[in-house]
Amino acid sequence: TQDADKSLDDELQQLLQTLPKEEGWSGSSFYLYQGFWCSARRLKVVVSFQTHFPVSDSNVILASLPKCGTTWLKALTFSTLYRNQFARDENPLRTSTPHQLVRQLEYNVYVNNPCPNLKNMCVYKPWLFATHIPYASLPTSIKDSNCKIVYICRNPMDTFISLWVFISKLRDENKELLSLDEAFDKFCHGICGFGPFFDHVLGHWKASQENPDKILFLKYEDLKEDISCEVKQLAMFLGVPFTEDEEKQGVVEEIATICSFENLKELEVNKKGLFIPGIPNESYFRKGKVGDWRNYFTPSMVERLEKLIHQKLDASGLAF
């Protein structure tokens, strides 16, 4: 393992020399790798994940950009997929964070070990993991197998605000805070972790249109609008539809409630501690609303991003 790690470091150094580089949001540089931006530290982990993720037709992968509803999707998918593997009143979400139950491949799976034993990280079957990397860069073990992908996106305005507040709170106090304007300019130029935003969303959108049995494309706003309908769709897609009996017994609503922002935010496990190093569990739960961008955006910011949304999405059939 150590040898694999060392050779990766040498290869990584060589790779970094060849990549376009920009100042990131919190002091470290971002590199443009396979068309998406990420820090050198993250890139090392991404390469391990791309190289070593095993093939399995039954794995389920959750995909998203940061701040688009990853935590919510983890809670919902975990609760739906594994509902018959634990007692109804013993959902592990009561005592573990969604990020502990569904690990993020590039944050806490491949970080200290380029070839981790994934078996030890999964209590239930099929395996369920999450990633932020764009569709085009997913390992072939995911893209070319029958494993299913659930993608969640969110309107870019709320995504941007959620990200800016999140990074502002987490930043190293010795480093200067990136102003809202500076961050917005970077976001509009596509410079954000795993971005450009529109490339990420469109990559999964197109793949889901071409292969709807493999990729389910969800929107944060639709989940807010009608959670029961979306949870049923998720269960159907995963091949574990709710039975009539389950529906009568209110299992769908029960899952929606336990995974709700209001419930998760108030659980002790999500109020304290850190599961992912450097990121307090509580920082994943802020407001959980649609439209908070209105409290931050100036008219010129609205105009600029709306123009970009039209330019990037009009031909795709995807709208926010």
Ligand code: A3P
């Ligand atoms: P806000 O910052 O707008 O409140 P991610 O999980 O991808 O990091 O996204 C975090 C965003 O999702 C934050 O948005 C957070 O508050 C919100 N969120 C977290 N858990 C949620 C839940 N159960 N339901 C709805 N929104 C949730």
